[in-house]
Amino acid sequence: MSKLLALSEAVERYVPDGVGLLAVGGMHLHNNPMALVREVVRQGRGIRRLLTSPCGALNADLLVGAGLVGEITTSYVGFEHLGLAPCFRRALESGTIRILECDEAYITHGLYAGAGGLPFIALPAGLETSDVPKVNKESYAMTTDPFTGSKVLVGAPLTPDVALVHAAMADTRGNAVLAGAHFVDKLMVQAAKTVLLQVERVVSTEEIARHPVGTTIPGFLVHGVVEVAGGCYPTASHGAYDFDEEQIKLYLGMAGNAEGVAEYLGQCVTGVTEEEYLEKASPRLGELRYGDGQKSDARSGRRS
Amino acid sequence: MAATAGAEASVLTWSRSELMAIELAAHLRDDDIAVMGTASALPQVACRLAQLTHAPGLWSIAGGTCSVNPRLSPVVQSCCDFDLLRADTTIPLSDVVLLEGRGDVLTVFFAGGLQIDAYGNCNLVAVGDYAHPALRGPGTVGLPFLSRVGRVLIYTQSHNRRTFVEKVDFLSGPGFLGGPDEWSSAGLSGGGPALVVTPLCTMDFDPQSLRMRLVSVHPGVDIDEVRAATGFDLIIPDQVPVTAAPTSRQLSILRDLDTDGLLKGP
Numbered sequence: 003m004s005k006l007l008a009l010s011e012a013v014e015r016y017v018p019d020g021v022g023l024l025a026v027g028g029m030h031l032h033n034n035p036m037a038l039v040r041e042v043v044r045q046g047r048g049i050r051r052l053l054t055s056p057c058g059a060l061n062a063d064l065l066v067g068a069g070l071v072g073e074i075t076t077s078y079v080g081f082e083h084l085g086l087a088p089c090f091r092r093a094l095e096s097g098t099i100r101i102l103e104c105d106e107a108y109i110t111h112g113l114y115a116g117a118g119g120l121p122f123i124a125l126p127a128g129l130e131t132s133d134v135p136k137v138n139k140e141s142y143a144m145t146t147d148p149f150t151g152s153k154v155l156v157g158a159p160l161t162p163d164v165a166l167v168h169a170a171m172a173d174t175r176g177n178a179v180l181a182g183a184h185f186v187d188k189l190m191v192q193a194a195k196t197v198l199l200q201v202e203r204v205v206s207t208e209e210i211a212r213h214p215v216g217t218t219i220p221g222f223l224v225h226g227v228v229e230v231a232g233g234c235y236p237t238a239s240h241g242a243y244d245f246d247e248e249q250i251k252l253y254l255g256m257a258g259n260a261e262g263v264a265e266y267l268g269q270c271v272t273g274v275t276e277e278e279y280l281e282k283a284s285p286r287l288g289e290l291r292y293g294d295g296q297k298s299d300a301r302s303g304r305r306s
Numbered sequence: 307m308a309a310t311a312g313a314e315a316s317v318l319t320w321s322r323s324e325l326m327a328i329e330l331a332a333h334l335r336d337d338d339i340a341v342m343g344t345a346s347a348l349p350q351v352a353c354r355l356a357q358l359t360h361a362p363g364l365w366s367i368a369g370g371t372c373s374v375n376p377r378l379s380p381v382v383q384s385c386c387d388f389d390l391l392r393a394d395t396t397i398p399l400s401d402v403v404l405l406e407g408r409g410d411v412l413t414v415f416f417a418g419g420l421q422i423d424a425y426g427n428c429n430l431v432a433v434g435d436y437a438h439p440a441l442r443g444p445g446t447v448g449l450p451f452l453s454r455v456g457r458v459l460i461y462t463q464s465h466n467r468r469t470f471v472e473k474v475d476f477l478s479g480p481g482f483l484g485g486p487d488e489w490s491s492a493g494l495s496g497g498g499p500a501l502v503v504t505p506l507c508t509m510d511f512d513p514q515s516l517r518m519r520l521v522s523v524h525p526g527v528d529i530d531e532v533r534a535a536t537g538f539d540l541i542i543p544d545q546v547p548v549t550a551a552p553t554s555r556q557l558s559i560l561r562d563l564d565t566d567g568l569l570k571g572p
Contacts, residue, residue: 029370029399030344030386056399056447057344057370057386078430080444082345083383087444094432094442103431105478106343106448110403126407128453128494131480134446137436182388183371185399240388292388 004174005227006204009276012226013041016196017164023075025053025162025194026061028237029185030082031245034061035168035200037233040271040279042166043068051075053162055186056106060237060253063087064271066099067263075102075141075160077109084250088257103138105129108157110186112141115159116193122156130155165194168234169219170241172199173207176224179216182240188218197224202242204229232280232287243290246283320552322505323348323463323569324560325524328552329503330416330461331355336363340414341402341455343369343448346385347568348461349416351560354378358559367412368393369448372402381564406451409495413456417449417499421474422460424517424538425489426481426499428452429474436476449479453492457500465504467537470518482516489516507532508549512541522549 007015017024024042028034039061042049052071054062057078065071066079067089079090093099104112107125115123124147129135135142135155147154167190170181178199180187191197199219204227210217233239236249253270256262270279280287320328330352334340338361342349346368353366357375368376370385373393382389390396405411419428420443428449434440452458458481462469481499482489489498498516502509508521519541523529525548533540552560560569 030384032384032386032388057445076445078344078445078447080344082385083347086442090444091442095439097438103445105446105450107403107407107450110400114400126409126451126454128409128480128492128496129450131453131477131483131492131494132446132450133431133436133477134450182391183373183386183396183399185370185386188398189400238388240391244388245384 006174007226020048022163023051024049025165025190027167027187029055032238033168034237035166037230038166063089073100077104112160113189113193116161125155162194164196165190172201173210176221177210178219198226327351336361338413339365341367342416380566409454415455423474427474428479429476431476431478446478453480453494454496460502465506470536472538524549
């Protein structure tokens with residue numbers, strides 16, 4: 003049975019207002035499922051707790067800026083060489099959201115624990131020397147290693163209620179191919195109770211079956227498939243197009259205060275449909291498309 | 307800002323970022339397996355430069371995409387860039403997290419921070435009181451793994467008293483912790499911080515006190531400038547040489563990689 007849904011229908015059906023733990027895939031400015039994220043903002047879905055990959059970017063900052071996030075479980079939200087995340091930073095400096103401070107090891111192993119039904123997971127010795135576990139008792143605890151008697155740092159499993167993840171292509175049953183780097187997107191899919199996939203294109207099951215090893219997401223883990231070509235914009239979609247540094251800088255410039263965020267949301271999210279937004283972006287998307295090699299022809303231009 | 311030095315002054319100029327990449331490269335060894343993470347264009351270039359000069363056997367892992375030995379032509383800013391996949395191989399991020407935890411495979415971990423203290427502890431989380439931060443940083447990502455890896459090489463583009471502090475407000479990347487006593491009782495598997503490279507100078511750590519120590523000042527920088535820009539009592543030996551100036555061969559290789567000139571800036 004087809005799991006193909008319209009963008010609005012997917013969010014209406016599978017992302018309840020007040021969702022307990024919502025995971026957003028992608029890492030840094032790459033493979034952020036922005037069409038799904040924008041639709042969550044359009045529908046004003048409150049998020050009790052947001053989970054990022056080891057490094058969230060626009061996917062997390064936009065949801066925080068829209069005022070939808072109560073708590074965030076993350077090890078990083080920022081824009082790498084382009085600077086700090088303005089909404090995330092403002093929200094934490096003013097105390098309007100709560101953070102469950104994490105590190106990359108816990109985000110990754112915690113998802114693995116969630117995916118495998120492990121009640122908790124032991125973490126390598128030495129990680130307890132950072133202050134991170136000391137300020138996050140909900141995710142980390144010290145216990146005794148039953149084999150050696152030593153003290154050991156452990157992490158709670160991460161089991162997202164809903165995961166929003168981008169894939170290059172999928173069939174209508176949800177069998178999906180992740181192109182390029184996978185980050186922790188597969189773990190998010192495996193650990194989540196409900197999975198919405200945003201894909202560049204929907205293909206036939208025959209086409210999918212030509213990639214038996216590359217199809218790393220089996221459809222039985224997926225609940226909804228949304229086809230949005232260009233849907234990661236202005237972040238990159240590995241194998242398809244690069245991120246748009248100009249647009250990211252525009253966001254960073256506007257998101258420096260609450261009024262600017264509201265204006266950005268009006269222009270790029272709530273005041274436009276996804277089709278209108280991507281139609282306007284289509285010339286840039288054309289320029290950012292990866293060529294025959296992996297280097298985007300637009301790279302030198304976007305840095306000017 | 308370009309610097310010049312010595313007999314080659316009439317022909318060679320370089321940016322401080324180029325000098326930093328070359329200086330980091332000089333401290334990499336042929337048998338190293340190095341990993342780096344967020345915003346790591348500089349160490350990526352350092353590793354590739356080392357591979358193309360004195361350390362062809364070096365393995366370099368760009369955490370993010372987790373590409374092994376990325377070709378880096380052109381150099382990219384993001385550690386998750388699709389271009390990094392032009393490499394020997396790309397392994398899953400979760401595999402790199404396993405290797406970082408294993409502790410006996412990776413020999414070099416590149417690190418940085420909003421704050422870096424006298425014992426080489428790094429802070430990417432918060433400046434000021436954690437509950438009410440004056441500056442909220444992005445988060446620590448993989449820096450807690452510094453406790454487990456052979457040598458930690460620290461790099462930063464900011465050498466000033468806000469960055470170089472006596473004690474980090476939040477310890478997100480372990481260096482020598484609170485000093486020799488705490489470090490020896492912690493019994494960590496990692497070797498601790500080994501080197502710090504900034505736009506002004508190169509520093510290491512005194513083997514007894516485990517505090518940061520000046521190794522060399524970059525061409526055109528004087529010791530007082532470094533002292534004034536450092537917010538703790540930096541160990542300054544009697545003799546402090548000038549950092550070796552880049553050679554024309556190093557600059558030529560580096561610029562063949564960096565066709566977009568990402569390191570051309572200050």
